[in-house]
Amino acid sequence: MxxxxxxxxxxxxxxxxxxxxxxxxxxxxxxxxxxxxxxxxLHAGPPIEWKRMCWPMRGAVRAAALFEGWVxxxxxxxxxxxxxxxxxxxxxxxGAVGPMAGIISPETPVLxxxxxxNGTSACSFIxxxxxxxxxxxxxxxxxxxxxxxxxxxxxAPAFATVLEREGPIxxxxxxAQALSMGDEMHMRNAAAxxxxxxxxxxxxxxxxxxxAELEKILRFVTRDNDQxxxxxxxxxxxAAARAIEDLPGSTVVSTMARNGIExxxxxxxxxERWFTGPASVVDGLYxxxxxxxxxxxxxxxxxxxxxxxxxxxxxxxxxxxxxxxxAKSFADAVQTTRDMGEIxxxxxxxxxxxxxxxxxTPTAIDIRKVVQTGIVPRINTAIAHAKASRMIGxxxxxxxxxxxxxxxxxxxxxxxx
Amino acid sequence: MPVRATVWRGFYQxxxxxxxxxxxxxxxxxxxxxxALMGTPANHELLSSAxxxxxxxxxxxxxxxxxAVDAATDAEAEAALAAAKGFFDERRRARExxxxxxxxxxxxxxxxxxxxxxxxxxxxxDYAKLEALTAxxxxxxxxxxxxxxxxxxxxxxxxxxxxxxxxxxxxxxxTAYLGGVGLGFANVVPRGRIGCVAAxxxxxxxxxxxxxxxxEGISHGIGVGGRxxxxxxxxxxxFFALRKLADDPSTDAIVIIAKPPAPEVMPQLDAAxxxxxxxxxxxxxxxxxxxxxxxxxxxxxxxxAEAAVAGIRGRAWAPRSFTDxxxxxxxVAAIAAGARPRGALLGLFTGGTLAHEARVILEPLVGPVNxxxxxxxxAHRVIDLGADEFTRGRAHPMIDxxxxxxxxxxxxxxxxxxxxxxxxxxxxxxxxxxxxSLAAAIRDARATAERDGRTxxxxxxxxxxxxxxxGLARQIAELRAADVHxxxxxxxxxxxxxxxxxxxxxxxxLSA
Amino acid sequence: MNTTDVMPQEPLRVVNVGLELFARELEAQGVExxxxxxxxxxxxxxxxxxxxxxxx
Numbered sequence: 001m002x003x004x005x006x007x008x009x010x011x012x013x014x015x016x017x018x019x020x021x022x023x024x025x026x027x028x029x030x031x032x033x034x035x036x037x038x039x040x041x042l043h044a045g046p047p048i049e050w051k052r053m054c055w056p057m058r059g060a061v062r063a064a065a066l067f068e069g070w071v072x073x074x075x076x077x078x079x080x081x082x083x084x085x086x087x088x089x090x091x092x093x094x095g096a097v098g099p100m101a102g103i104i105s106p107e108t109p110v111l112x113x114x115x116x117x118n119g120t121s122a123c124s125f126i127x128x129x130x131x132x133x134x135x136x137x138x139x140x141x142x143x144x145x146x147x148x149x150x151x152x153x154x155x156a157p158a159f160a161t162v163l164e165r166e167g168p169i170x171x172x173x174x175x176a177q178a179l180s181m182g183d184e185m186h187m188r189n190a191a192a193x194x195x196x197x198x199x200x201x202x203x204x205x206x207x208x209x210x211x212a213e214l215e216k217i218l219r220f221v222t223r224d225n226d227q228x229x230x231x232x233x234x235x236x237x238x239a240a241a242r243a244i245e246d247l248p249g250s251t252v253v254s255t256m257a258r259n260g261i262e263x264x265x266x267x268x269x270x271x272e273r274w275f276t277g278p279a280s281v282v283d284g285l286y287x288x289x290x291x292x293x294x295x296x297x298x299x300x301x302x303x304x305x306x307x308x309x310x311x312x313x314x315x316x317x318x319x320x321x322x323x324x325x326x327a328k329s330f331a332d333a334v335q336t337t338r339d340m341g342e343i344x345x346x347x348x349x350x351x352x353x354x355x356x357x358x359x360x361t362p363t364a365i366d367i368r369k370v371v372q373t374g375i376v377p378r379i380n381t382a383i384a385h386a387k388a389s390r391m392i393g394x395x396x397x398x399x400x401x402x403x404x405x406x407x408x409x410x411x412x413x414x415x416x417x
Numbered sequence: 418m419p420v421r422a423t424v425w426r427g428f429y430q431x432x433x434x435x436x437x438x439x440x441x442x443x444x445x446x447x448x449x450x451x452x453a454l455m456g457t458p459a460n461h462e463l464l465s466s467a468x469x470x471x472x473x474x475x476x477x478x479x480x481x482x483x484x485a486v487d488a489a490t491d492a493e494a495e496a497a498l499a500a501a502k503g504f505f506d507e508r509r510r511a512r513e514x515x516x517x518x519x520x521x522x523x524x525x526x527x528x529x530x531x532x533x534x535x536x537x538x539x540x541x542x543d544y545a546k547l548e549a550l551t552a553x554x555x556x557x558x559x560x561x562x563x564x565x566x567x568x569x570x571x572x573x574x575x576x577x578x579x580x581x582x583x584x585x586x587x588x589x590x591x592t593a594y595l596g597g598v599g600l601g602f603a604n605v606v607p608r609g610r611i612g613c614v615a616a617x618x619x620x621x622x623x624x625x626x627x628x629x630x631x632x633e634g635i636s637h638g639i640g641v642g643g644r645x646x647x648x649x650x651x652x653x654x655x656f657f658a659l660r661k662l663a664d665d666p667s668t669d670a671i672v673i674i675a676k677p678p679a680p681e682v683m684p685q686l687d688a689a690x691x692x693x694x695x696x697x698x699x700x701x702x703x704x705x706x707x708x709x710x711x712x713x714x715x716x717x718x719x720x721x722a723e724a725a726v727a728g729i730r731g732r733a734w735a736p737r738s739f740t741d742x743x744x745x746x747x748x749v750a751a752i753a754a755g756a757r758p759r760g761a762l763l764g765l766f767t768g769g770t771l772a773h774e775a776r777v778i779l780e781p782l783v784g785p786v787n788x789x790x791x792x793x794x795x796a797h798r799v800i801d802l803g804a805d806e807f808t809r810g811r812a813h814p815m816i817d818x819x820x821x822x823x824x825x826x827x828x829x830x831x832x833x834x835x836x837x838x839x840x841x842x843x844x845x846x847x848x849x850x851x852x853x854s855l856a857a858a859i860r861d862a863r864a865t866a867e868r869d870g871r872t873x874x875x876x877x878x879x880x881x882x883x884x885x886x887x888g889l890a891r892q893i894a895e896l897r898a899a900d901v902h903x904x905x906x907x908x909x910x911x912x913x914x915x916x917x918x919x920x921x922x923x924x925x926x927l928s929a
Numbered sequence: 930m931n932t933t934d935v936m937p938q939e940p941l942r943v944v945n946v947g948l949e950l951f952a953r954e955l956e957a958q959g960v961e962x963x964x965x966x967x968x969x970x971x972x973x974x975x976x977x978x979x980x981x982x983x984x985x
Contacts, residue, residue, distance in 0.1 A: 007985030251983065335518060341528075342521045372547070372970045372980055373521045374427060374480060405972040412979045429968035431948045455969075479969045519966035526944040526963040533963070534937040537955070539947030540967055543974035547981045548946050548967075554985065558937045562947065584936070596939040598958055601951060637936070661936055816950070845954040 006269075006368075006415075009249035013268050014345040014364040016247075017308060020115045020240030022122075023168035024232060027160040029152075031106035033123045034094050039070060039080075042091040044102025044301045045259025046274045049088065050081040054260030056296055056384045059138025060101035061086070063129075066140060067148045068105050074140055092255045093272065095242060096123045097234040097301040100136035100384055101260070108148075109156035113171060113235035115243065122238030124231040126159065127151050131225055132390060136300075139389035154213050155220065161207035162200060169199055171236045172350060178229075179310070179351050179361075184318040185233040186302055186311030187325055187380040187394050192229035197222045227382075234301065237308035244268040251411055252345060253365040256303035256377065256399070260296050260384070263399045267367060267407050270414060275407040277400035282383045284395015285326040296384040298397040303379050309348045309363030312378035312396065313340045317353045317361070324394050325380045330355075336378050337362065343369040343377070367411070370404040421494040422474040422485040429455065429480055430505075431539075432812040438484075438504050440819075445500060447493030448486055453501065456481045457541075460810050523551050537600055538587075539563055541810065545588060546570040553577050553585065560600045561587030561642065565805050568649045571642065575653040584661075585654055587642040591618025591803075591813075594625065594638035601640075602815055604844035605884030609634020611725045612668035614658040616645045616675040619768025619803075619842055620700070620718055622880050623907060624674055626844075627722030629882045633729065636668040637661075643769065646678035646686070656689050663693045670696040670728040672721050673712075676773050677704035687711075696728035702770070703777040717908035718774060738912055738926045740905050746927050748902055749916045758872045760835030762786070762914055763828050764799035765821050767814040768880065768907075771840045772801040775911040782915035782922055796833065797918075800824075815847040822858035829862025829873060836874045837862065838914045840907055843881030843892060850887060852895030860899045874917050875901040878910035 030036045041064055043057060053061070058078070065077035065086070080086055091098045098104055110123035128135035129147035163169070175185060178192035185192060200221060208214035221228055245254045250268035257264055264276040279297040286292070305311035315322065315333040322333050337353065340362040347360030365377055376399050383393040430438075435453040442451040452469050454460040456477025464470040469485035477483045484501050488494035512519070520526040527533055536552035538545060542565025550573075552559050559578065566588035578585035586593050586600075592615070593600040597608035604622050606629040613635065615621035621638050628635060639661070641654035655673070662668045671693065678686055678701060690697050690712045697712035700721035706714040713724050720736045727734035739745045752758065762779065764786075766772035776786045776799050785792035788799040801807075802814040802821055814820050821839075828834045841855060859875045866873035877896050881889040896903050904910040916922050943962040945952035952964040970976050 006983055338518055339521065342525045368980055368983055369522070371972060371976060374968050374971050375521060401971045405976060408972075408976065408979060408983075412983065415983075417982060427968070433948050433950050479973060480971070519964055521966050521968070523944055523946055523965060526946075526965050530942055530944065530961070530963045533942045533944045535941050535943045537943055537945045537947070537951055537962075539945075539951060541969070544969055544977045547970075547977045547984070550981050551984055552944070552946075557944070562951070595937055595941055598941050598955070598960055600943075600955075603954075665936070845957070846950060 005249045006251055009247055009269065010252050010345045010364065010366060013244045013247050013250045013252035016118055016243040017240050017363050018348045018350060019117050020243065021117050021172040022113045022115045022236035022239045023170050024111055025114045025168040026112040026163060027109055027156050028112060029106065030104050030108045030110045033110050033112050034096055036106040039085055040087040040089060042094055042096055042098060042104040043088055043259060044091060044098040044100065044299060045257045046262050046264025046276045047090055048259045048261060052261055054296055055387050056138035056299065056389065057101040057260055059140050059389050060103035060135045063135040063140035063144050064103045064105040066145055068107055091301055092257050095121060097238045097304050098124060099230055099234060099302050100300045100382065101138060102301050103135060107152065109152050111231060111235060113239045115239040118243035120239050120242040122235045122242060124235050126156060126231060137384050137389045137391055154209065155217055158204060158207045158217060162203040166203050171232060175233065175236060176350050179314060179317050180354065182318050182320050184311055184314040184321050184380065186305040187382065188318050188321040189229040189233060190226040192233065193226055196229050196232065234304050237304045237310065241304060241307050246271050249415065251367045253307055253367060256307045257301045258298045258303060260299035263298060263403065265403050265407060267411065270407065270410060273410065275403035277402040280397050280399055282381055282395040282397045284383055284393050286393035290392035294385055294392055296386040298381060299384055302381065306377045306379050307365065309351065309361045312336065312380045314351065314353060314361045316356050321380060325396050339375045340378065342373055343375050367404045367407050371408050374401065376401050419491050419494050420469055420471055420485065420487045421498060422471040422483060423498050424473055424477045425482040427480055428482045430482055432810065433816055436812045436817050438501055441504060442486060442497050442501050445497050447489040448497050450487040451497065452485045454483050454810065455479055456483050457810055523548060527555060533557060535560060542566045546574060549574050553581055553583060556581065558584040559586060560593055561585065561590055562601050564589040565809060568644060571644060572650055575650065579653060579657060584639065586640045589644065590640035590642045592621045593640040594635050596637065599845055602844055602846040604882050606882055607634035610636055610667065610669040610729050611672060612636045612662040612665060613638040613672045613674060614641060614655055614662065616641050616643055616655060617770035619880065620674040620770030622842060622844060623718040623771065624672055624722045626880050626882050627719050628726060631722060631726045633726050636665060646675050646682050648679040648681045652678065652682045652685060659689050663695065670725045672725045673699045674721060675701045677701050698724045698728065702774050719906035719908050739909050742927050745913055749920060752874055752917055753920050756872045758835035758874050758917060760833045761796035762836045762838060762918060763834045764838040765824055766799065766801050766840045767803055767821065768840050768842050769801040769803050771907045772799050774907055775799050775838060778908055778911040779915055783918050815842050818848050818851050818854055822854050825858040825862050829865035832871065834873065836876065836914050836917050838910060839877045841877055841879045841892060843879065843885040843887040843889060845886065852892035856895045856899035859901055876910050876914050877901050878904050878907040
């Protein structure tokens, strides 16, 4: 591996990420979209077994097992898992992404995003229960299951109908517009959610089964959750990142993901191999009544946003997120974006950051630069309760540098002089 | 008794900054010992041997700063650590107030300055090659101050530089002049017509300063690093630089300054010189002069400057032992009239070239001199405090003057030291006012010797120009006020030391 | 990058990596200089060698 090749491979990685034009094309059950069968569950983050899983992920496993009808109680779900009867596989390895606990089961309806430019696709669950009862935070009670059933029986078919009639919904331009409106599309998706709702509203009138459900769906999309678009953001980013999951000679990060216990990365030139380290304690702001002592460690596949060049990479574009995650000031956010620029191959012209003179968001994280500068990607993220199924705050996660160093050493061995 | 330490993780500071903060902390009430060091293995050893290692400090890495304090009371130790924090907070505030964010890498810097043409690299030796490689790959010329760089790395860097047609000045290059700009440790000298190629940083400083004092100036002074003319490196950068100066219209004479080139390299050096029509002066301290040399070979740095100046003025020139032989004669007589200094010479130098020149001059006069491990049994010793072994993780002795000052005081107590020979190198980058502390250390050493019934003679030379920020005249005055015999050049200082050790040498050295 | 630039063109435009004092001395001479806020790489000296080999 000569020096020139790594640079050239990395520029190719940047090019593939930048040219991606993801679009939402379908809604399908995961068993079809991803080929999930039997008692297999996808989970967020690098590979992990039941006995090491954190509480929110176990709670989500219970919800999924109940939803699938494999068991009739949470205790039975635990027993099934402990007996090794459930196969656990990372979402990341199957072209999927799961926010927070990120558990996807065969019957989960998933949104499918395709990038026709790179010929890739990615999926995630559309929604996972009403606010306060979300599977992603470990909720598995009756409200959660009712919510999951409602998504499967009402929302998913309605969305599928909208897509059949309207055709694919272009996410690239929607996200570019949302960025200019102050979203960074990891912890702030308010503008993007609004833009998506605008696209869906009129077609939903005909696609919803009746007026009562139409109102319920519209409330669901417009009022109850500013982060609704996150699943779409993540799929768009994952579809783009899949284009670099096997790019020989490149030191660009293709995946960053956490399961609440470990943080893991994969590298374009190293294919499927995971490099892991302890998931970090998130530094952030807590909702009233909660403190760091209540918090679960960094969790979720949503670090795919930073892998793609949004989220923490785009801090300077999003004054609102600065307040959400506790950034000290705009100057601090600008410095974060500058720091991210130091570890990235280049910028994505699809996402210009107006306050920085229109430079594209730092894109394509180069593990050589992470190791050289000691600057690790800054991840904006939600904070889950460690022992109760709820979100208790938001902040900035600083992953460990160990996995990046390990990956660099492995790269050196894989590509000897 | 209490030793307290804090570790600031991911908080890197360079050796000069650390020197300043440690000095500030040492001056606080109750503080007996203080250290501010990055957590490298070598520094952990230093902390342990100084009794400053604590359980807190032991897990600091090379990217973490250790602040350790030994103070009389807990409260004073706490106050010292708080003061250190205040020092860094103040620096951060000052930097933030400029509004400009500093880049974290050379590539980040090139985004701010895409047309940069030189990289000045002075990171610790372990990391120097990586920075220099990046700079050369980006098409920059490199000034590589860092030492403790393996010779294999130096060869690789210089090969790349030559392939890119770029200068790689160093590793271990302390000084350069490019187009009138001084890089690294550089005396303030006018721009002029004499070009230098120097495998010897303080050698270049000395020659440039003498040239300035003689009323001429430097076109370019290209440092190539102390090891360039070794067998392994083969003089790669020396020959490249010689061609550049030969082709440079603003250069009328060329001075080559080096320690003796490896025998393997001499024929090529000779051949290279023969292709140059401009006057060439070679000062290769201690090298055997070739039989038929097209260039003027001189034995001292001062002579190199004088010969070069004579060359561009079209005048004849001859070396002499002393500028003011009469003054030296009377000084030596005064010493001989008093208690005869008994013992050997100790040379404590901050400039490696000056240390070597001293040895080259002294050995024919007073016998073997122990330097760099050579002649270990010899009583006469010359120590280059800027050598790799003394500068791992700490600032160069031209900046961190405390290192030498304490050795000078120790010498005062040594029964076998009769003559103390030192250099004082001024110029940009060096300590802003080194004279007073050097003079104080020498005063103390001589006082200690006197109390023990011994005579300690102190002799010095000062490398500097009237334009230097430290004030040449003032620094010389400080030393003279401490009864240090100050000579106009390092060679004359060495000869003067020989005369004190053996007054019978007067017939050889003072006949002119 | 000027491939015929065998001596640095004047004026010098310098990137300083290492001791801050050298950047200040250059500024005092009226030279444009960018100082890099340098830190050692994670993983120590062996990693520096690997970075050199893999660099471009």
